[in-house]
Amino acid sequence: MKRNESPLLDAYFVQNMHRIFDPIPVPIILVNKETEIMVINEDFAEYLGHTRDELIGKKVNLIDPNTRFPYVFKSKRPEIAYKHKFSNGHTALVHRIPVLDDDGEVLYGFGMVIFDDLKNLQEVLERNKLLEGKLSIYQEELKNIRGAKYSWDTIIGNSLVMQRVKVMASKSAKTDSNVLIMGESGTGKELFAHAIHNDSKRFDGPFVKINCAAIPKDLLESELFGYEEGAFTGAKKQGKIGKFELANGGTIFLDEIGDMPLDMQVKILRVLQEREIERIGSNKTIPVDCRIIAATNRNLLERIRENEFREDLYYRLNVINIEVPPLRERKEDIELLSLKLMEKLSNSLGHYVSNITVEALECLKAYNWPGNIRELENIIERAINMVDNETIELFHLPQYILVKNQNIYTEIPKIQNLKEAVEEVEKTTISNCLIAVQHNKLKAAKLLGISRTSLYEKIEKYKLL
Numbered sequence: 001m002k003r004n005e006s007p008l009l010d011a012y013f014v015q016n017m018h019r020i021f022d023p024i025p026v027p028i029i030l031v032n033k034e035t036e037i038m039v040i041n042e043d044f045a046e047y048l049g050h051t052r053d054e055l056i057g058k059k060v061n062l063i064d065p066n067t068r069f070p071y072v073f074k075s076k077r078p079e080i081a082y083k084h085k086f087s088n089g090h091t092a093l094v095h096r097i098p099v100l101d102d103d104g105e106v107l108y109g110f111g112m113v114i115f116d117d118l119k120n121l122q123e124v125l126e127r128n129k130l131l132e133g134k135l136s137i138y139q140e141e142l143k144n145i146r147g148a149k150y151s152w153d154t155i156i157g158n159s160l161v162m163q164r165v166k167v168m169a170s171k172s173a174k175t176d177s178n179v180l181i182m183g184e185s186g187t188g189k190e191l192f193a194h195a196i197h198n199d200s201k202r203f204d205g206p207f208v209k210i211n212c213a214a215i216p217k218d219l220l221e222s223e224l225f226g227y228e229e230g231a232f233t234g235a236k237k238q239g240k241i242g243k244f245e246l247a248n249g250g251t252i253f254l255d256e257i258g259d260m261p262l263d264m265q266v267k268i269l270r271v272l273q274e275r276e277i278e279r280i281g282s283n284k285t286i287p288v289d290c291r292i293i294a295a296t297n298r299n300l301l302e303r304i305r306e307n308e309f310r311e312d313l314y315y316r317l318n319v320i321n322i323e324v325p326p327l328r329e330r331k332e333d334i335e336l337l338s339l340k341l342m343e344k345l346s347n348s349l350g351h352y353v354s355n356i357t358v359e360a361l362e363c364l365k366a367y368n369w370p371g372n373i374r375e376l377e378n379i380i381e382r383a384i385n386m387v388d389n390e391t392i393e394l395f396h397l398p399q400y401i402l403v404k405n406q407n408i409y410t411e412i413p414k415i416q417n418l419k420e421a422v423e424e425v426e427k428t429t430i431s432n433c434l435i436a437v438q439h440n441k442l443k444a445a446k447l448l449g450i451s452r453t454s455l456y457e458k459i460e461k462y463k464l465l
């Protein structure tokens with residue numbers, strides 16, 4: 001069509017344009033350069049409260065005095081998502097687009113209502129904002145629940161053995177091989193698993209932990225693999241996603257793997273080999289892409305000899321072996337650990353304790369720590385609760401540690417005058433007694449063989465409240 005030819009005269013063109021515009025479910029209009037309405041779809045005509053025949057050929061400003069087509073033709077720039085108030089009172093979001101020829105001259109104006117009621121749009125936007133807000137809260141929560149909490153910095157210990165273990169563990173973080181972490185209970189195996197995940201290429205994915213010893217045998221399979229709707233009596237109606245699926249893209253930490261029942265060991269082995277699972281009650285296989293870190297405080301070779309652990313599973317898991325040493329083999333770490341734990345626990349208990357006496361520290365170092373760092377944590381927490389000022393002293397430590405370390409009193413003799421020494425014994429005895437009877441003063445006075453008044457006086461004197 002030539003530029004000067006009026007398209008209004010071309011009924012065939014208009015008819016065809018209506019064929020295109022009418023099925024489009026948003027109001028659309030095409031005006032010529034004189035701003036006369038050439039094409040308008042049924043939706044728009046209805047929106048303006050007219051029939052299409054009433055509108056075709058009319059100057060658009062007669063129908064809508066607020067029209068901005070003249071400005072758009074002048075600027076030759078499209079107006080995208082502009083707010084527009086129509087003469088019928090509707091406020092909408094509209095596009096106004098000038099159609100230019102090869103010389104940049106205006107041919108037509110194309111208009112379109114993209115949102116016909118701004119009040120609704122506001123609601124949609126607010127709902128969307130609310131949903132986005134909620135989503136980010138849940139994503140954050142999920143990250144906290146499923147993410148790994150600890151990094152190398154949170155693993156305290158500078159002893160040579162710990163440095164070696166950390167180097168080994170950080171190397172393992174750079175691979176995707178299975179890792180088996182061994183060590184006594186409370187040595188920090190879980191901390192290592194978190195740190196490896198956090199330092200691996202999967203750090204952004206989930207870190208999913210399952211304690212194989214804590215979950216009843218019958219539930220372990222459904223926890224690990226999930227189940228389909230109605231898979232067994234008592235199953236949740238909508239089914240359940242298992243830990244392996246949850247860990248997809250991340251790491252699954254199989255804690256206490258040495259206590260896993262033999263029948264489950266077979267199933268785990270299959271997942272390690274096939275990298276796929278089947279939910280209970282389904283025979284559909286689901287591929288899973290997760291790294292496996294297992295931990296145990298058991299001697300797995302012994303368990304294999306006792307036919308309690310599968311040898312093939314052991315070798316599958318034990319690609320990288322990390323042995324976390326017990327605390328008694330790294331006593332050099334006790335001071336740093338105690339100070340850091342004091343800092344951490346003071347914060348959570350809201351009672352600031354920052355020092356420990358040499359005697360108390362020596363006593364901690366002389367103990368053999370069967371419960372490892374978990375036990376040290378408990379003892380520090382207990383002491384913080386007993387301390388009046390900012391220093392943990394010998395008598396803040398539990399009796400069983402003091403008894404086991406009686407030799408340290410002879411090894412490090414402390415010269416005191418007799419009055420001070422008697423007072424120290426008195427203070428410790430009363431303090432221990434009060435803890436033993438949970439601060440029941442009547443009971444304590446009876447056990448100590450003194451009057452209640454005298455007990456109150458001594459409590460005050462030694463600030464034992």
Ligand SMILES: Nc1ncnc2c1ncn2[C@@H]1O[C@H](COP(=O)(O)OP(=O)(O)OP(=O)(O)O)[C@@H](O)[C@H]1O
Pocket residue numbers: 154155156157183184185186187188189190191192255295296297373374377
């Ligand atoms: N090196 C460390 N630095 C700081 N805290 C530690 C360290 N090792 C262990 N802990 C703390 O000791 C406690 C026990 O650690 P963790 O649960 O990792 O031990 P575990 O070896 O996995 O024990 P279990 O075999 O009983 O599961 C945790 O509270 C942990 O924060």
